[in-house]
Amino acid sequence: MKKIVLIVMDGLGDRPSKVLGNKTPLQVSYRPTMNRMARAGITGLMFPISQGVRSGSDTSHLSILGYDTLKVYSGRGPFEAMGLGMEVRKGDVAFRGNFATRDNEGRISDRRAGRISESTEDLCEAITMNVDGYQFTVKPGVEHRAALVVHGEGLSANLTDSDPHESGLPPEEVRGIADDDEKTARVINKYLSLTREILDNHPFNLERVREGKLPANEFLIRGAGKAPDLEDFNVKYSMKGACVVGIPMITGICKLAGMDPIAAEGVTGRADSDYESKIRAAVNSLDRYDFVLVNVKGTDVAGHDSDPILKRDVIERADRAYRQLLTDDLDVVVAITGDHSTPVSYGDHSGDPLPILIYAEGNRVDGSSLFDEVSCARGSLRINSADLMQYLLNVSDRAEKYGA
Ligand SMILES: [Zn+2]
Secondary structure, X not given: OOEEEEEEEOOEEOOOEHHHOOEOHHHHOOOHHHHHHHHHOEEEEEEOOOOOOOOOHHHHHHHHOOOOHHHHOOOOHHHHHHHOOOOOOOOOEEEEEEEEEEOOXXXXXXXXXXXXXXXXXXXXXXXXXXXXOEEEEEEEOOOOEEEXXXXXXXXXXXXXXXXXXXXXXXXXXXXXXXXXXXXXXXXXXXXHHHHHHHHHOOHHHHHHHHOOOOOOOEEEEEEEEEOOOOOOHHHHOOOOEEEEOOOHHHHHHHHHOOOEEOOOOOOOOOOOOOXXXXXXXXXXXXXXXXXXXXXXXXXXXXXXXXXXXXXXXHHHHHHHHHHHHHOOOOOEEEEEEOOOEOOOOOOOOEOOOEEEEEEOOOOOOOOOOOOOHHHHOOOOEEEEHHHHHHHHHHHOOOOOOOOO
C-alpha cells in the first residue's frame, strides 16, 4: 500500500490570457516537476462537484474529500465563521453577520453602518456572551462583517434571518422553519435583544454618534447553518489523514473530518506562502499519516486579483517545491489538481474543469507529456471531484473489493 499526497492548487484552472499570448498562467509557467510527473503518470480533467458547477472552496474541498455536499452542506454561516478562524463544533449553529445602523424608530437606516473602517473587535467582544446556557461568540470580519457561532444543546439551523435585506425596515424576529426549531429561535431572539441594549450604549458607538458617524448599533444575522456532521475520514477510508493548509476555512473542514492539521513554518493563505516548507511538512508527516492534503492558496489569490503574472510565479515556486516528492526513497501516490478554476480574466470562481495529474510508480501511464489545461484535455482521465478519493484508493492499492 502506498501513501497519498493530494495537492490542491486553489483556483488553479484558468482561461487564455491576452497578456500571456492567449495561454493560461499554467501553460506559460516553467514547471519541470509537474511535467515530469505527467509523463510518468496520467493526466486528464476533473469537474468540481460536477460539470459547470461554480463551486466555492468549501463545497469543492468537501467534495474532493468524498463528502456529498448536497447532504452535508447546509449554509455558508459555519464556513464563513471557520474562515475567520472560529471554532465550529458538531451541533453548533453559525451565522454570517453584519453591523448595521438602527434609527430612533427601530428601522435599519444603513445595513453596513457606513461601511465601518475601524476594527469592530471591541463590539464583537461586548456581544460575546452566554444566554440561558447557550454560548454566543462573535468575531469580526472585514469592515462591517462578522460571524456568530452559537454553541449549546439541541440547536436547530432551520432559521430565518434577522437581516431584513433592505434598509427602511426593522430587523426581523428570527423564526424557526418547523415547530421544533422554535426553541432555538427564541434564545437567539433573546440574545439579539440583549445585543441592542449593549450596542446602543457602547462607548464605540457613543463616540461615533459624537463624531457624526453612523452607529453600529444593530447586529444583523443571516445564512444560518450547522457545522456538517462528517463521517470520520480515518474510518471512511481506513487511512490516517492530515492536512497542511494555510487558510482557516479549509483547516476547519479537515478538522471536522477528523484529519489532523500539520503546522509548517512560513505557511500562510497568501501568495507569498513558503511552499518548500509546506511540502517538507507534508513529506515529513508521512511517517505518521497515510494521506496528506496540501492546499496551495496563492493561485486562487492571483486569480481573484486578476494577476496572470503572479499566478504564473506562484505555480513556478510551487513546482520547485514539488521536487521533494520525486526522491527515490519516497514511494507515494501524488495527485495534483485544483478545487475550482479562478480565471484571472474573470477574477472569480468559474465552472471550468481542472487539469489533474496522478503519478504513482508502477501505475498506468497514458502518454501525457505536459500538465496544463489544454494538454490535460488530451489525457485519459475524466473524473468528478466526488470520485477522486476512490480513484486514489485504487492506485495506492487500498481500495476494498466490491463483490466477491
Ligand atoms: Zn478555492
